[in-house]
Amino acid sequence: MMKLKVPVIIVNYKTYSEATGKKAVKLSKTAEAVSMESGVNICVAPQLADLASVCDAVSIPVFAQHIDPIVPGSSTGHILLESVKEAGAAGTLINHAEKQLKLCDIEAIVARTREAGMVSVVCTNNATVSQAAAALEPDIISLEPPELIGTGIPVSKTKPDAVTEMVKLVKHVNPRVVTLCGAGITKGEDVAAALKLGTMGVLVASGIVKAKDPRKVLMEFSEAISKTM
Amino acid sequence: MMKLKVPVIIVNYKTYSEATGKKAVKLSKTAEAVSMESGVNICVAPQLADLASVCDAVSIPVFAQHIDPIVPGSSTGHILLESVKEAGAAGTLINHAEKQLKLCDIEAIVARTREAGMVSVVCTNNATVSQAAAALEPDIISLEPPELIGTGIPVSKTKPDAVTEMVKLVKHVNPRVVTLCGAGITKGEDVAAALKLGTMGVLVASGIVKAKDPRKVLMEFSEAISKTM
Amino acid sequence: MMKLKVPVIIVNYKTYSEATGKKAVKLSKTAEAVSMESGVNICVAPQLADLASVCDAVSIPVFAQHIDPIVPGSSTGHILLESVKEAGAAGTLINHAEKQLKLCDIEAIVARTREAGMVSVVCTNNATVSQAAAALEPDIISLEPPELIGTGIPVSKTKPDAVTEMVKLVKHVNPRVVTLCGAGITKGEDVAAALKLGTMGVLVASGIVKAKDPRKVLMEFSEAISKTM
Amino acid sequence: MMKLKVPVIIVNYKTYSEATGKKAVKLSKTAEAVSMESGVNICVAPQLADLASVCDAVSIPVFAQHIDPIVPGSSTGHILLESVKEAGAAGTLINHAEKQLKLCDIEAIVARTREAGMVSVVCTNNATVSQAAAALEPDIISLEPPELIGTGIPVSKTKPDAVTEMVKLVKHVNPRVVTLCGAGITKGEDVAAALKLGTMGVLVASGIVKAKDPRKVLMEFSEAISKTM
Numbered sequence: 001m002m003k004l005k006v007p008v009i010i011v012n013y014k015t016y017s018e019a020t021g022k023k024a025v026k027l028s029k030t031a032e033a034v035s036m037e038s039g040v041n042i043c044v045a046p047q048l049a050d051l052a053s054v055c056d057a058v059s060i061p062v063f064a065q066h067i068d069p070i071v072p073g074s075s076t077g078h079i080l081l082e083s084v085k086e087a088g089a090a091g092t093l094i095n096h097a098e099k100q101l102k103l104c105d106i107e108a109i110v111a112r113t114r115e116a117g118m119v120s121v122v123c124t125n126n127a128t129v130s131q132a133a134a135a136l137e138p139d140i141i142s143l144e145p146p147e148l149i150g151t152g153i154p155v156s157k158t159k160p161d162a163v164t165e166m167v168k169l170v171k172h173v174n175p176r177v178v179t180l181c182g183a184g185i186t187k188g189e190d191v192a193a194a195l196k197l198g199t200m201g202v203l204v205a206s207g208i209v210k211a212k213d214p215r216k217v218l219m220e221f222s223e224a225i226s227k228t229m
Numbered sequence: 230m231m232k233l234k235v236p237v238i239i240v241n242y243k244t245y246s247e248a249t250g251k252k253a254v255k256l257s258k259t260a261e262a263v264s265m266e267s268g269v270n271i272c273v274a275p276q277l278a279d280l281a282s283v284c285d286a287v288s289i290p291v292f293a294q295h296i297d298p299i300v301p302g303s304s305t306g307h308i309l310l311e312s313v314k315e316a317g318a319a320g321t322l323i324n325h326a327e328k329q330l331k332l333c334d335i336e337a338i339v340a341r342t343r344e345a346g347m348v349s350v351v352c353t354n355n356a357t358v359s360q361a362a363a364a365l366e367p368d369i370i371s372l373e374p375p376e377l378i379g380t381g382i383p384v385s386k387t388k389p390d391a392v393t394e395m396v397k398l399v400k401h402v403n404p405r406v407v408t409l410c411g412a413g414i415t416k417g418e419d420v421a422a423a424l425k426l427g428t429m430g431v432l433v434a435s436g437i438v439k440a441k442d443p444r445k446v447l448m449e450f451s452e453a454i455s456k457t458m
Numbered sequence: 459m460m461k462l463k464v465p466v467i468i469v470n471y472k473t474y475s476e477a478t479g480k481k482a483v484k485l486s487k488t489a490e491a492v493s494m495e496s497g498v499n500i501c502v503a504p505q506l507a508d509l510a511s512v513c514d515a516v517s518i519p520v521f522a523q524h525i526d527p528i529v530p531g532s533s534t535g536h537i538l539l540e541s542v543k544e545a546g547a548a549g550t551l552i553n554h555a556e557k558q559l560k561l562c563d564i565e566a567i568v569a570r571t572r573e574a575g576m577v578s579v580v581c582t583n584n585a586t587v588s589q590a591a592a593a594l595e596p597d598i599i600s601l602e603p604p605e606l607i608g609t610g611i612p613v614s615k616t617k618p619d620a621v622t623e624m625v626k627l628v629k630h631v632n633p634r635v636v637t638l639c640g641a642g643i644t645k646g647e648d649v650a651a652a653l654k655l656g657t658m659g660v661l662v663a664s665g666i667v668k669a670k671d672p673r674k675v676l677m678e679f680s681e682a683i684s685k686t687m
Numbered sequence: 688m689m690k691l692k693v694p695v696i697i698v699n700y701k702t703y704s705e706a707t708g709k710k711a712v713k714l715s716k717t718a719e720a721v722s723m724e725s726g727v728n729i730c731v732a733p734q735l736a737d738l739a740s741v742c743d744a745v746s747i748p749v750f751a752q753h754i755d756p757i758v759p760g761s762s763t764g765h766i767l768l769e770s771v772k773e774a775g776a777a778g779t780l781i782n783h784a785e786k787q788l789k790l791c792d793i794e795a796i797v798a799r800t801r802e803a804g805m806v807s808v809v810c811t812n813n814a815t816v817s818q819a820a821a822a823l824e825p826d827i828i829s830l831e832p833p834e835l836i837g838t839g840i841p842v843s844k845t846k847p848d849a850v851t852e853m854v855k856l857v858k859h860v861n862p863r864v865v866t867l868c869g870a871g872i873t874k875g876e877d878v879a880a881a882l883k884l885g886t887m888g889v890l891v892a893s894g895i896v897k898a899k900d901p902r903k904v905l906m907e908f909s910e911a912i913s914k915t916m
Contacts, residue, residue, distance in 0.1 A: 096305040
């Protein structure tokens with residue numbers, strides 16, 4: 001029973017200068033404003049050091065970019081679920097292409113988020129890996145072909161078959177899992193294409209964070225969702 | 230030209246429940262109060278999700294437990310120096326026994342902290358590794374024999390020769406590096422022993438965080454420093 | 459279309475002194491002799507440095523303990539499929555509890571073994587992870603609860619439900635995948651129990667390698683298989 | 688008291704197709720022939736699966752490309768010093784740019800090689816890291832700027848100051864350590880330049896392995912050494 005409303009746009013701030021510190025808070029307020037105005041669910045995933053201040057500043061769902069497969073104790077320098085939850089995070093990205101994890105750790109992290117009532121978003125690099133991830137019963141699986149990340153070449157238009165296959169394989173294993181896609185998404189039509197392929201939204205980073213006018217692009221994405229659904 | 234006043238007590242909160250979220254802020258205020266009362270420099274290293282709120286709450290130096298060897302950009306889930314600096318961190322632990330790093334990454338992180346005017350504390354597991362770390366010109370090297378961490382068996386009393394050797398080897402390579410030791414430190418006499426062996430303080434975790442009365446133990450540590458110096 | 463005959467006993471030599479160098483060759487000859495005498499398929503997984511000499515010495519299937527997700531090129535210190543194949547390996551263990559891998563790497567390695575006509579044995583730590591692994595379409599999945607490895611407490615008798623669940627979940631995703639189990643297997647009755655739970659054999663290490671008389675134990679295992687099937 | 692004769696040419700076979708399996712043996716015989724003819728010490732570092740057959744085929748020193756910081760026991764998929772030693776290896780590369788290691792592991796591996804009477808070659812990416820490595824007392828340190836590896840742009844001619852600085856810093860910490868350099872070495876003049884900068888030879892890979900006529904290039908390298916020394 002996931003609490004996240006779909007369709008959804010998740011904005012990953014990565015470690016971009018444009019979304020670090022005060023700029024992370026500012027961008028999050030922009031995302032919140034667009035979400036309120038458009039009625040489309042928009043979530044943000046700031047860096048960990050900015051997580052608490054972003055959670056304090058906005059009421060849209062905020063995600064960690066990563067947590068470690070640990071319980072409270074002696075794990076200096078690791079990311080504890082309890083710490084991000086108390087900071088206000090609604091969920092976490094897991095296994096992003098830039099932070100790929102061991103299979104056993106993905107399983108452990110997904111299980112921990114489930115027990116904690118947090119939303120798990122497992123990122124995957126192809127349809128086969130997505131199917132494997134579906135067996136772990138995360139809330140969301142987001143396909144992001146690594147070769148397209150940051151390119152502006154949209155997965156939803158360039159690799160429609162991979163997205164369709166991913167949606168099919170995930171549903172086969174676990175029909176409750178929500179599917180997203182990402183990589184190269186920069187326009188409303190890319191988002192519309194993603195929905196038409198069977199996903200329930202997009203995971204986006206540079207397309208928003210590095211946009212000249214993030215508000216405008218977020219609004220374009222939201223309108224594409226409103227029109228498509 | 231390090232800005233950190235020595236001798237120093239650095240309290241590592243690890244991922245202990247007793248020092249997560251609001252408890253991290255509370256413990257930091259205790260540390261600040263003892264530092265003000267005793268005049269001894271006390272620093273704290275909370276979890277990353279608590280870093281900003283701790284930095285907001287206290288004026289003693291706050292450290293990250295880890296940063297990654299990255300520059301701003303596409304590094305989802307990694308820890309960017311700029312993010313912890315903007316949150317208010319004065320420095321960072323590097324290569325803690327529970328987060329051991331590649332040699333090339335330690336070098337890159339120390340170099341980044343130097344450029345950013347942040348304090349680097351490289352943790353090491355023996356005297357030879359300490360000597361190697363000294364060549365990287367960090368501000369501080371802290372020897373923590375892994376087998377003693379969390380045991381209550383103090384390195385400064387159990388392995389005095391290892392500490393003396395570490396101090397000597399580090400000074401040989403780089404006399405400007407400040408040396409600390411840690412592992413098993415729970416009493417004022419352990420701290421005093423550490424100073425007598427030539428270090429300028431201690432890195433401590435469970436000895437404070439899991440103490441029944443952290444204030445009392447911190448005060449005991451501080452008095453041991455005041456009497457010894 | 460896997461070429462490996464089942465049921466099967468796979469003996470993992472780990473990095474045990476008792477199965478390094480000439481001793482690896484000797485133990486492999488013992489395994490071959492028992493396999494010939496009993497008619498039960500026995501495979502061995504020696505260390506990489508011993509792989510070629512073991513392959514030269516015996517005609518039973520020999521496995522690598524690990525290969526890396528790489529293609530020929532600039533990967534100093536990594537294990538290339540082509541190198542172990544040319545040495546004579548019939549397949550490889552993947553993701554052993556002592557060498558756990560990223561999900562994306564397991565997928566890539568399984569795909570490479572398939573293209574190369576080699577047998578893939580993916581090790582897993584629980585039933586959920588086994589189901590995920592099944593989506594990657596390896597030839598074999600071997601469940602080894604980490605807490606039982608090397609204990610002599612047999613998974614097949616201590617955790618029968620976990621094994622049954624694993625077999626069921628794997629078959630649900632991919633009925634062509636052969637299932638094994640391992641950890642704590644030291645007696646013929648442990649092997650018989652494993653088969654009765656629906657697996658097609660065992661992955662065993664210390665139970666054979668550290669046995670006073672490996673030949674005798676291998677024979678006991680083989681007889682248990684012959685009687686059970 | 689290192690047993691390796693210097694100056695020396697170490698040929699790293701990486702995971703190149705041109706130096707896998709039988710081709711590894713053939714190239715090693717070529718290296719041996721050139722070494723005998725020229726009187727210059729040439730060593731080879733084949734892949735692990737080829738180590739034993741190369742050691743059997745030639746009498747020049749053979750190196751592993753990597754070993755793990757482990758002792759005999761339960762380390763499936765890891766590389767045990769004892770296994771490569773029994774296969775005939777004279778030493779091992781450590782911390783190659785393509786297999787970078789934790790500082791504590793480099794220290795442990797160097798210590799193990801010393802106890803085993805094997806030659807340790809620690810690879811480093813810059814002069815500072817080289818100085819740190821020198822504190823670990825390996826037999827050899829080889830500087831290889833990662834950005835030049837495989838380019839054909841020779842470190843010895845493009846970055847002479849980095850090489851000179853490396854030699855100076857290493858000698859300052861430990862005058863017994865032999866220094867090499869590598870990356871982009873393809874001609875005799877590159878080797879001569881390396882010696883003139885104070886090193887005792889080169890670590891080379893594609894310059895030999897991917898040469899049209901490896902014998903000819905190895906002879907050119909050897910002659911450059913003979914003329915320079």
